Amino acid sequence: MTTTRILLAGLFTATMFTSVASAEELNRSQISAKFQSLTPFEVMAVEDSPLEGLYQIVTTQGVFYASRDGQHLISGALHKMEPGLPNLTSERQAQMGAELIRDLKGSFVTFPADNEKHEIIVFYDTTCSFCHRMHKELDALNDAGVTVHYAGWPREGLRDRRNPGSDSMPNPSQGYSELMAIWCDENPRELLDANANGGRLRPNACTNRIDEHYDLGHILGVQGTPAVYDTSGNQVIGGYASAERVVEALEALNGQ
Numbered sequence: 001m002t003t004t005r006i007l008l009a010g011l012f013t014a015t016m017f018t019s020v021a022s023a024e025e026l027n028r029s030q031i032s033a034k035f036q037s038l039t040p041f042e043v044m045a046v047e048d049s050p051l052e053g054l055y056q057i058v059t060t061q062g063v064f065y066a067s068r069d070g071q072h073l074i075s076g077a078l079h080k081m082e083p084g085l086p087n088l089t090s091e092r093q094a095q096m097g098a099e100l101i102r103d104l105k106g107s108f109v110t111f112p113a114d115n116e117k118h119e120i121i122v123f124y125d126t127t128c129s130f131c132h133r134m135h136k137e138l139d140a141l142n143d144a145g146v147t148v149h150y151a152g153w154p155r156e157g158l159r160d161r162r163n164p165g166s167d168s169m170p171n172p173s174q175g176y177s178e179l180m181a182i183w184c185d186e187n188p189r190e191l192l193d194a195n196a197n198g199g200r201l202r203p204n205a206c207t208n209r210i211d212e213h214y215d216l217g218h219i220l221g222v223q224g225t226p227a228v229y230d231t232s233g234n235q236v237i238g239g240y241a242s243a244e245r246v247v248e249a250l251e252a253l254n255g256q
Contacts, residue, residue, distance in 0.1 A: 026070040031055050034070050042215075044096065050088050051078060058096055060215040063089050090221070097220045097233030104216060105231075107209040108149035109188045111138055117145030118250045120236055123153035123217050125225040126178040126195050130240040134226045135196035140243035146250070150192060152179035152210035153217045153225055177203030179210055 026034070028046040036043055041059040049056040049065050054074070057064040065074040079085040101121060108121065120141075124131050141148055154175030165171030172180070178195075184206035185191045195201055220229055228237040228246060236249045 025068040028055065031057065031066050031070055035059075035064070035066065035073070049078070050080070056092065058092065061218050062221070063092050093219055093221060094233030097216060097229070098231065100212070100216045100219065101229075101231050101233065104151070104209060104212055105149065107183075107213070108151055109182065109192055110150070111142060111148045111189060113142045113145050113147045115145045116147050118247070118254075119147045119149065119231045120246065120250070121149045121151050121229045121231065123213070123222050123225050123227040123229075124150045124179075124192070125153055125155045125175055126182070126201060127175060128155065128225040131226045132196040132198070134240045135192070137241075137243040137246070141246060144243060144247050146243070146247065151213040151216065152176075152183060152208075153214055153222060153227075154179055154210075155225055158211055158214055172203075172205070174203065176210065177205065180204045180206060180208055183208045183210060 032043045032046045035041070035057055039059075041061045043057060043059050045056075045058040047056050047058070051065065053068060054065045055068060057066055062075075065078065066072065077087050077089045079087055122131075122134065124135075138148060154173050156173045156175050158170070158173060158176050159165065160171045160173050163171050178201040181201040181204040182188050182191045182195065184204045191199075191201070217227065220227075220233055221235070224239070226237075226240060227235070228241070228249075229235055230250065230253060234253055236253065237246055241249070
């Protein structure tokens with residue numbers, strides 16, 4: 001049995017599925033349907049788990065594990081029991097994140113480096129003072145060969161919590177509206193510059209992919225802004241950092 005080589009680290013939150021079937025094994029479609037009937041999370045994939053006897057459910061809010069009979073759900077990090085305790089949950093999240101980053105790349109606000117050596121995604125909120133402070137590191141990052149892609153990530157969520165509206169007509173949060181002001185502009189880089197330097201934004205609305213940026217952040221494990229990841233979905237820095245520290249972290253990730 002391979003289970004003796006797996007460590008379930010941390011305190012798992014075990015949730016009983018409401019049993020609607022016998023202990024017979026459910027297929028992936030049934031697991032997906034049951035999970036989505038009990039949670040608001042969108043299921044992106046149901047696959048075999050590295051831990052024998054479980055399904056791995058990849059969602060817009062992270063990775064979960066379900067017993068094959070659909071009666072138990074586990075939320076937490078799955079580690080391999082070997083030196084360094086590799087985090088298999090984080091590895092799967094990064095893999096899914098990398099796939100989404102490739103798809104979303106054209107929707108980011110990008111400041112390219114002339115002599116590109118690295119690329120980073122910075123999750124940005126218009127009201128985040130540390131985001132503004134980190135943007136002042138942009139020239140130094142570009143000079144060091146780091147292309148910076150900004151993803152919109154409203155810290156207060158996509159909807160106004162006091163008046164969320166309806167599913168057919170959601171009411172956007174102030175942060176989402178201000179991010180749309182940047183992404184809807186003909187010159188989003190200039191408007192992002194202005195915001196980072198204290199400029200006020202007039203809320204706007206247009207067709208955009210900021211909601212997908214928001215989901216991407218949750219998949220990768222973003223808790224707040226700024227959050228910095230590479231294009232492989234690996235976290236580089238968890239908050240504000242100088243250009244020098246970002247470059248050091250990137251080089252460490254790449255074994256340089």
